[in-house]
Amino acid sequence: MADSPGSGAAFPSQSPRTKKYSLTEEKIFYMNCRAAYLTVFKSSLENIISKDQLYLVLQHAGRNPSQKTINKYWTSQTAKLNFDDFCVILRKEKPTSKADLLKSFRQLDVNDDGSILHTDLYKFLTKRGEKMTREEVNAIINLPDVNADGKFDYIKFCKLYMTTNEQCLKTILGKLEVDSKLKCQQFGSHIEGTLERDPSPVPKPSPRVIRKTNQEMFSNKGGSRSPLLSSTRNFKTSVSLTITMSANSNQNPKLTEPNLIEDWQCVQSKGCFFLEEDGKIISHQYRMHIPEKSMVYLTIKPLKLSQVEGKPSPWLSVDTALYILVENESQANLQPLCFTELQNREVFGWTGELGPGIYWLIPSTTGCRLKKERKPVPEEALLVYRDETGKLFLTKEFRSALSDIFEVIDLDGNGLLSLEEYNFFELRASGEKCDEDAWAVCRENFDTKKNELTRQGFMELNMMEASDQGGDPRDLWVILHSMGYNKALELTEACPFVINIHAEKCKPRIKAVCMEACNGQLEKTICKYVLTNGSAKSMDGYENIIIYTYKHDSWITSVIENKLDNKLIIHVNNELSKNCVNNKGLNTYVVEVAPKSTMVCQHVMPLNERQEWIYHFLSSIKWT
Structure with missing residues (x-):
């Protein structure tokens, strides 16, 4: 389930006496995703554009993907994958555990002594499943620490494999920690906030207050910054809107059957x-x-x-x-x-x-x-x-x-x-x-x-x-x-x-x-309907970048129209929304809008239909 929008958006106290809080599994997951991605790419806004790149970045994330796994995510229709796609893949492809490795090798251990004859290993790896070449098998049996007397010590190999993975992860996380530019960089749809916060958040100011006081907030170096402000401080153009929706009890249905x-x-x-x-x-x-x-x-x-x-x-x-x-x-x-x-x-x-x-x-x-x-x-x-x-x-x-x-x-x-x-x-x-x-x-x-x-x-x-x-x-x-x-x-x-x-x-x-x-023709149809029936709001100072919003009793749809000749990278922030869930499953994310085109930015629905819900949409463009 997605986190409730707004659940992590409270503004921390500006007091320097902030307390450490433990990283959640979600934060650790995205930190590891980011670290792995940056070992292959200079920026998380770069796309994976080949099977080889996908294989490489998955390896850096501690996975050992088979060709079947790669083909599952990179089909003949795939042109590119972005950082968000990478995160989705890592959620599905869990790291191989030591127990799983040992279990696989023990099936070949006929003597139950922790080793496999090289001849048996050749036969298994080159004849069954996703077949390896003899050169690939030779690379395994030539590892000096895990081979001796014509036998492959798979217990040592499993230990070496897990240790190597752990060391790689520590190395890339260490690099991310040391390099302040990388640490503060925005990664795809996920923006990492500060690791220190006051445990008792203060009420959130209105969007109007945010716009008026952001310069003052940024100049206060003694305290933590709000994720919302951190995500918009380098943007020159933005649009903000808030829609309050009443509870939908369906007591007065609008759909009725025709007579007879x-x-x-x-x-x-x-x-x-x-x-x-x-x-x-x-x-x-x-x-x-x-x-x-x-x-x-x-x-x-x-x-x-x-x-x-x-x-x-x-x-x-x-x-x-x-x-x-x-x-x-x-x-x-x-x-x-x-x-x-x-x-x-x-x-x-x-x-x-x-x-x-x-x-x-x-x-x-x-x-x-x-x-x-x-x-x-x-x-x-x-x-x-x-x-x-x-x-x-x-x-x-x-x-x-x-x-x-x-x-x-x-x-x-x-x-x-x-x-x-x-x-x-x-x-x-x-x-x-x-x-x-x-x-x-x-x-x-x-x-x-x-x-x-x-x-x-x-x-x-x-x-x-x-x-x-x-x-x-x-x-x-x-x-x-x-x-x-x-x-x-x-x-x-x-x-x-x-x-x-x-x-x-x-x-x-x-x-x-x-x-x-559900894209292509459907995407065009939804865009056309929202442009015709929704309300329009231009980006500050840019009449050629328009956000259209269609409001239904049960959902809200936002569409972005880019009339410019160049591609836009738009950062979306929903952190001030309440009782809402969007189709992205994220409070903050990035979308690319092609030149002279329209695209569905997001759909939003109430988490609880029987309660009021507030849709607060903030989108910004970072000019590079």
């Missing part, structure tokens, strides 16, 4: 928001056909699945919305028409008249409540087990999760999976489609109906996967993780949803056509 809607014709389709490893969100996108001019009532809401008693269903609180675009002459020419702005509890909808034609429906979520899970799972759920005869079975919990997955990927809700529906699942789980021949084999071996896979057939398919791996659940976990499940079989990193379309005079049609990241 039970007589209208209705179609339905399901879909899902999936959270990627880099924090981006992808979802299904749809084409809708309206045969003739008609009133249309369109809604989207989170899909209710089977719920375990006593366990929360986090996806049910995720905000969902739907943008409607009209297709003019070609798929490439899509014009934003409207979006589901009206709300009744978790349902968002739109009512209006549509002419005959093809429309695109692009689902959207702010990302404020659909985020990477940080809390560790106490115990991994079992997926398979064997009875007393040794026969393999799927556990009840795993079968329940598979049943819910079936419910999500059965887009038309007919209780069967067509090849088209199954391929959306396959693309998500493995990145590859199932062709007609493979589907024919599937129909021959698993339960089907009308040439479509039944729920029982889907269970049989996963049972076969488990059997083929001899009960090893690793491949099954890959599928579960791709569908948003954690190790406790909780759906925490996905939000299934359902779309309902009612038309008064005709039978509408809807078809899922792709599954793409």
Whole structure:
């Protein structure tokens, strides 16, 4: 979970008698990230632009990434990764522990004496898994301290490996501590504050007071500086705004069904928001056909699945919305028409008249409540087990999760999976489609109906996967993780949803056509909507740099428009916001805005909808 905005933004006392406070795990994590990044790059505003650079900076951070790991984060679509992306990767790729290393090597220790024959080491490292070259293996067995008499002493090697990592970390942290310029540098979206604060913070002054007194605050060298002031002291241009939002109880819903809607014709389709490893969100996108001019009532809401008693269903609180675009002459020419702005509890909808034609429906979520899970799972759920005869079975919990997955990927809700529906699942789980021949084999071996896979057939398919791996659940976990499940079989990193379309005079049609990241066309659509319907505020002294703010009862969206011919680096600060959470998960961060372009800066929602929330937005440009 993200820290509550404003929780660390109090102004410290200017007294020199400040007390040391212990670094939190979060601060230590970012300090280590920064130190590692600066061993490879001169500035944290530089980007990682190649696989080699990614591999190198991960090594400096104490990781030993395989090629498979590198390929997971650097795909054919990747052009660059920034410091924030690097931090996300480090959260996912934990350092290898000494216990894990020893466990791996002990599998090859046939004599259980703490060593492995060089011949066995060659065979294992060059023939299995991610194969190494003979030259790479030679580099290991030629290490003088851990090899003798044709044997590799893996206990000594593990100790040497861990010691080397620790020494590297101490060295780069020491460099960061000594070099005051590096220590004070701003690193991507994370700004390190002073390590000394008064434990009892004083009330925060208003933004107006900050602007009037910042010079005086900076000149007082005896005390600590506020993170907010530290982050803006070198900026010449800024804009600040504050919006107070009342509690949203949803007692007076704005979305109401049209009269006699039970007589209208209705179609339905399901879909899902999936959270990627880099924090981006992808979802299904749809084409809708309206045969003739008609009133249309369109809604989207989170899909209710089977719920375990006593366990929360986090996806049910995720905000969902739907943008409607009209297709003019070609798929490439899509014009934003409207979006589901009206709300009744978790349902968002739109009512209006549509002419005959093809429309695109692009689902959207702010990302404020659909985020990477940080809390560790106490115990991994079992997926398979064997009875007393040794026969393999799927556990009840795993079968329940598979049943819910079936419910999500059965887009038309007919209780069967067509090849088209199954391929959306396959693309998500493995990145590859199932062709007609493979589907024919599937129909021959698993339960089907009308040439479509039944729920029982889907269970049989996963049972076969488990059997083929001899009960090893690793491949099954890959599928579960791709569908948003954690190790406790909780759906925490996905939000299934359902779309309902009612038309008064005709039978509408809807078809899922792709599954793409929630940017690109969606980003353009959101920007256009906010520019049209939001309020505008220019940067101080610069009419060509404009912040647009759209205010909804449930969220606020900020868009930046850069009319200049050069790229902008904009620093955003939300530290004075209250009862807010943003899609970045950070109080302070940096964004780049290309020349002559617009981009979504952030979405913000209340942490607690039943309480007032205050959005305080401060953005600044540092001219270099």
